[in-house]
Amino acid sequence: MSGAASTYIVVGCGLALLGELDKILPAGSVTVVEEADLLDAGDLRAKAAKRACVAEVVDGPAQRHDGSSPLPPSALTAAVAVIPSWEYSVVATAACAEAAGVPGAGVRAARTLRDKVLLREAAAAAGMRQPQWTEPADVDDLRAFAAAHGDACVLKPADRQASVGVRLIGPGDDLRHAWDESHAADDAKLRSANWTPGRFLVEQRLHGPEISAEVLVADGRVIWVNVTDKTVWPGTHPVEAGHLLPSVLDASVRARVAEANQQLVDAVGYGTGALHSEWILVDGVEPYLVECAGRLPGDAIVPLIDLAYGGSLIEDFVRVLRGERPERPVRAARGAAVRFVTAPAGVVRAVHGADEAGAVEGVFAAGATVAVGASVRPPASSWDRAGHVLAVGDDGPEAARIAEQAASLITFEVDAPAAD
Template identity: 35%
Template sequence: MIKNILTVGFPRQLIEALAHRDDLNFYVLEEEELYRNNRVAQYEYPIMKEVILTEYMHSEAFKDIVRELDARLKFSAVIPARDYAVRASATIAEMLGLPGLGEKAARCLTHKALLREICAEYNIPHPRFKKIESLKDLQEFVLDKPVIFKPANRQASLGISKIERREDIPDAWEYTTSAQEDGRRIVSTRQIPKEYIAEEYIEGFEVSIESFVQGGHPIFHNITVKTTGENFIELQHVAPGDLDPALQDSLIQHKENFIRALSVQDGTLHSEWKIDNGSPYIIECAGRTPGDCIVDLISESYQFNFYNEFCNLLCGETPQIQNHPTRVSAIRFFTPHPGVLKEIQGLETLQQPDIIAFNLTVKPGDTIAPLRSSWDRVGYFIVTAQSHKDLNHRIEDVLKQVTFVLEEATEYGKESDYAKSESFIR
């Protein structure tokens, strides 16, 4: 029996991962501007039947269109392709009586301040925070500890500032409030309200927890350990991470309390946590599949197709998942210094069998920009191994072999300075 699946936004990775299935038809709701900017028309998959142009970001223009489509197609599931699609997807699920996160969860997962308020109400450990509407609000919030100032309703580490001293406040205010997604192909330039939040900076390292929830009950958790660099940009993910069992148990308990607090019904949650002196604090949470190829890491380590089982879950079926990993996997992002790229050396090392995927988005002659957000990363490799020790050794080996060589002189510096330093942010 053919199942008709509605996606809000164009989920290229998901559709490619499910292209083998002959029992699915995908129908895509997309903003006209994003359809054009992302050149969606160039992608042709037998299972993608139609792209319907409408507004869904901070708009309810999609409702009548979805009702007409469902009367003709009778959808089996609705899937959000990105953060900015989560609320519309939850609304559609409720309209059509399909599995979904639920209205409360979707609302809180798309606004950082609402998420903090839920955490405070249900005693989920979180940083001290305040909604910020003016420079004065920010000045009053900053005390004697470092503070993070960021947009409350944006994604991809956009516009995040760390305030170490009160003298940093004016620059942080200017940087965060002027941050734009111009040229990014994930959000419409139609006017979307800008809101901000400040929170106390939590020291320690970062992890994420990827969960499946069905019928209000969590049925799968993976804990990914992250490495971040400047501007809080993620440089590496390891799934599952190498953590003390007691800490793993504590994280899962907090995540399940969080799921109950949000009244999550059906879907996947990608939550980010900081671990400070052994204590977890939730930082953010998204109500869609994780980015940065974490889906691929989980699929490789646990030996099931994450996208396939996520789709089955939202169709109301029982996902065929494994809760115990058989391998460990990592994605490492290439982060060379800024400059004009002359060549990339050592690419043959990326052809080894344990490198299950790699991608490079720059070529000789391109200018490598300073790393200000995750969009500025220039590529990655994904590697798998039997143990965390073997995995770490393999990552270090690849980083030594693959080097980015810059032109001798650029506006960012000279090749001699670059050659004497590490080629990657570690």
């Protein structure tokens, strides 16, 4: 990204994002704002400073949800874009953008997207398709909702990410245990100790293909959409096992997904930025809203999009936040997929096959994300996955087959956990 150096505010010290911004932004053009306890815990000041684009790292309330800017007006006078790193910094990013007078989500929209109860209320007011739901005050409310829905429902926090605390409930489940487990689930590595946990929802269990949509929005209009197909591991925790794109859905269904995303933008009053929305296709065709994040997607979907479509989604996201209208390819030139890897519960003694997986034809990247000596458990959230493989192919299904084949080569020797 060329042009005179100006200030880009990055709210949340995401090292991977800074690495990508380093490829496209001028040296010394980025100010990073992050909560002091997170900066200290991860030695993030020193790590961020290694990026040439970073001019300074500032302690600030990057995870505040009160709608006020994490920076004083004097620090925003040269800002041309404000970029969120984390789910937990979405509201502070919107507030900072408003204070700087640059494009952004809008504080009201950002707060709605950060609170799934508010999102459900906004979607209901707009007449959008979504599961039946309620906000339970206690486990008795959970029991009543489950009983009214065939003892099958979903319990989840209103303000977490990466499936943290999400629990599928079925007939015969111990609802007190499910309630306690969901409430105890944490995301401490990415959220500040100053952050206060919010509300919970219990929702009707829907069935059908699961997809996500990655969307760029400018001034309230959807200007680019990708649809991603996903797979989820079986069990009580719906952790995503893999993604492929572009979606294999019929064009008519993809069009419905695009229309639903514009309806969602209108429902929450979203201004400018990126959305990562998740949907279940009831009867295989009707998109029902699961949830939506007001940021770029995780789970390696951004590099998959770049592999499939070409160009840089992050660069175009920054351009949108600058008020520009980048032209992105509407059709993918090839398919891309990621497959995640799990390890047996216990302490990792050895890791095998990552190099072999990376050498498979069509594999773009492969690796284990847990090291020898790490404790692992069956995946209860995205953070419990043990490795990944990214692959490309002529289409999404071929890329997924390659990724699956390569992922099977990554194995772990694990010492079983001690018996209680």
